[in-house]
Amino acid sequence: MGKQGSQTDSEVIGAGSRPICYDGEALRAEVGRLLAALRARLSTGPYRDLLGENVVAGLEADTLAIADHLGSPFRIVVVGDFKRGKSSLINAMLRQPLLSVDVLPETLAITEVRYGATFDARLVMKDGGFLPIKSDELHRQTIEPLIEKYANQIDHLCIALPMQGLEGVVWVDTPGTGDIFRCIEDAVAAYLDRSDVVIGVLSPHSPLSQSEQTFFRQVLAPRDFPKLCFVLNMLDHVRQPGDRKRLVDEVRGRLSRSFPGA
Known part of the structure; x- marks a missing residue:
């Protein structure tokens, strides 16, 4: 036929x-x-x-x-211990230095970066109120005293920018986690329920420290996020390619036991 x-x-x-x-x-x-x-x-x-x-x-x-x-925008939340390069990672993904370590040397509060027709920054309170922040006030000397004054009332810092690529997406930088920052860690844990994707950032200098393992096991694992990624940041600090591969394989193996498929 x-x-x-x-x-x-x-x-x-x-x-x-x-x-x-x-x-x-x-x-x-x-x-x-x-x-x-x-x-x-x-x-x-x-x-x-x-x-x-x-x-x-x-x-x-x-x-x-x-x-x-x-009805809310797609939230990508970046978590990890202090000095893991979370803000730098967000800058790299957005291809602009929005969260400069010179401006906010270590993230002082949960920080949302979202789209806006014009620049707008505010410290948002848990009851819905907010403190407006001018563009020239977006630095540690201004933000830190406000956070200390309204510590228990603040929910997050929100920065809106007229930037292409932010439409419908919110990038969320979080303060470092760890046992000595338990109050901050609790706030990050509560915020995670609003997220769509979680990115855990690790450092090659002390990957999966005890505080990181505790946070991942006690906070991330029980929530069973469908979209969970881990980033081993600053691999350029590991000079030998063979060492990089061994480090990545070791971290991947240890994480896969708690987060299969991540």
């Missing part, structure tokens, strides 16, 4: 290699409809009687939190 009308191998390969695309807005709308339907169902008497008021209240709060998260 002839092959008239059949597809050639090249046509089949070409068709098979096309990526499948998804409409993010349509998916968000569909999930929103499902959440609304679930809340409506939970509000009926039989379900409240079956599950109990406490369980229903918890489920309703969770559905509202998910709905709020669906």
